[in-house]
Amino acid sequence: MLDLDDFKPVTLDDQEIFREQYRQYPQVHSDNTFTNIVCWNHYAHYQYATLRGSLVILSTIDGKTAFRDPIGPRDPELFDRVLELAGEVEQKRPFYILNPSTIAWLREYRPDLTLHPDRDDAEYVYLRSDLADLPGKDYLSIRRQLNRFNKHCTSTVEAITAANLEEVRTFLNRWCLWKNCDAQEILSSERDAVFYAIAHFQRLELSGLVVKVDGEIGAMAIYEQMTPDTALVHYEKGLPDCEGIYKAINVETARHLPESCTYVNRESDIGLPGLREAKTRYHPHHMIDAWYIKPEDF
Numbered sequence: 001m002l003d004l005d006d007f008k009p010v011t012l013d014d015q016e017i018f019r020e021q022y023r024q025y026p027q028v029h030s031d032n033t034f035t036n037i038v039c040w041n042h043y044a045h046y047q048y049a050t051l052r053g054s055l056v057i058l059s060t061i062d063g064k065t066a067f068r069d070p071i072g073p074r075d076p077e078l079f080d081r082v083l084e085l086a087g088e089v090e091q092k093r094p095f096y097i098l099n100p101s102t103i104a105w106l107r108e109y110r111p112d113l114t115l116h117p118d119r120d121d122a123e124y125v126y127l128r129s130d131l132a133d134l135p136g137k138d139y140l141s142i143r144r145q146l147n148r149f150n151k152h153c154t155s156t157v158e159a160i161t162a163a164n165l166e167e168v169r170t171f172l173n174r175w176c177l178w179k180n181c182d183a184q185e186i187l188s189s190e191r192d193a194v195f196y197a198i199a200h201f202q203r204l205e206l207s208g209l210v211v212k213v214d215g216e217i218g219a220m221a222i223y224e225q226m227t228p229d230t231a232l233v234h235y236e237k238g239l240p241d242c243e244g245i246y247k248a249i250n251v252e253t254a255r256h257l258p259e260s261c262t263y264v265n266r267e268s269d270i271g272l273p274g275l276r277e278a279k280t281r282y283h284p285h286h287m288i289d290a291w292y293i294k295p296e297d298f
Contacts, residue, residue, distance in 0.1 A: 002081045007047040007058060010037055012200060014048070021055045025071050026227045029098035029123060029288050030267050032057070032071065035204050035224060035234060039193040056082055065089045069097045076109060087298045093118075097291040114297040120271035121290035124279045126264045128231070131254035131282065138283050142247055149244030153213050157252050160201065160208030160220065168198055168210065171217035175237050186270075194235045197222055206234075209256055211249050213242050219249035223257075230263040250282075 018034040030036050037046045037057070044059040054072030058065055067086040070078050086094040097103060097115065106113060129135075134143050149155075160168060172194060181187040197206060201222075208222040219238035226232035233253060238245045254264060263285065269276040 002049060002051055002056065002078065002085065004085065006049040006051070007056075008049070010041055010046040010048055010057075012038055012203070015203070017050070018048075018055070021071060027071070027098075028100065028227065028230070028265075029290060030226070030232055030234070030265060031121070031290075032068070032098050033224075033226065033232065035197065035206065035232075038200075038204070039196045039234075040189070042192050042196075043189040052078060054078055064091045066091055066093060067095050069095075069099055069102045071099070074105060079109075083293070083298060086293075087295060092294065093292040094295060095293040097293070100289065103289075103291060113293060115291045115293060116297075118290040118292050121268050123268050123288040123290075124266050124282075124284040125230070125286050125288060126266065126282055127285045128254050128257055128259075128261050128264050130285070131250060131264055132257075134251065142281070145244040146247045146251060149242060149248050153218075153242040153245070153248075155218070155242075155245075155248065156212045157256075158210050158212065159256075160206075160210060160222070162202065164210065165198055165201060167217055168208075168220055169195070171210070171220060171239075172198070172237065175239060178239060190235075194222070194237075197234065209249065209253055211238075211245060211252060213245070218242055219245045221249050221253045223253060225261070226265060229261060230265055231257050231261040232265045233267065236266075 015034055015038070018037070027033060044061050046057060046059050049056045052072070052075055054070040054075055056070045057068045067082050070082055083095060096118070097106070103115065106115065134146070158164060172191070176187070176191050179187055181191045197204065204224070206222055206224050208220060210217045211219040218241055220235070221233055222235040223231050223233045236246070236249060238249060257264065265288065266279060269279050
């Protein structure tokens with residue numbers, strides 16, 4: 001059965017293994033996407049194992065290891081084994097569940113387990129049409145800010161391509177200087193993650209947009225097709241040079257997505273009050289919940 005020796009570090013060369021597994025078992029939480037895993041590998045030190053048609057992922061952050069529910073066919077024996085391995089690590093939250101269908105299954109298979117919701121990692125999913133059109137009174141304030149941006153700022157929109165990737169890097173360096181990334185571990189790690197995404201933009205099959213103000217990039221977004229009906233926005237950054245520029249990059253991203261994308265996943269708020277308020281203001285259609293199991297619940 002599964003042992004720790006069966007796990008190996010995730011590398012960019014493993015992309016097709018993950019993509020093929022996800023074609024069979026689509027993922028709805030961004031933390032399981034290969035792009036997030038490989039871009040944040042410097043921070044979370046991901047490893048994976050494959051067994052009996054399932055993919056099992058673990059991460060190690062600050063020396064603390066946590067496992068995730070297996071991705072694949074329902075396999076009670078494998079699930080129990082991963083839970084057993086999680087029980088052997090010293091961690092307050094050694095086991096995460098990022099698949100909503102697993103929660104429904106566990107409530108029948110293991111009703112004895114106590115499942116704890118992780119609000120900080122719950123992800124916001126919006127209707128693409130809402131983000132693109134900003135309809136009705138719920139979006140009145142956002143429309144006003146966008147109108148002010150359009151009135152006071154001369155802007156253009158471009159797709160991110162190989163031709164302007166260097167401009168994007170220059171913009172990100174400016175953004176990090178403004179945010180003082182080196183003084184905050186999470187921002188420093190995010191900087192490394194987004195630069196990795198830029199460095200492997202084509203290979204990861206990413207898409208993106210920039211909003212230029214007076215000829216210079218003032219905001220950017222990087223995204224990908226997550227499932228047939230959902231786009232995932234990985235990174236969205238803007239400089240304070242022109243008020244309302246975040247509203248502009250948000251709406252332009254939604255407008256440039258194909259109509260087949262009914263939904264847009266804009267990831268979690270990681271427990272930051274300001275970010276939670278900003279994401280809530282756009283009125284998500286639904287949330288993708290994350291759950292965890294404590295050692296005393298095993």
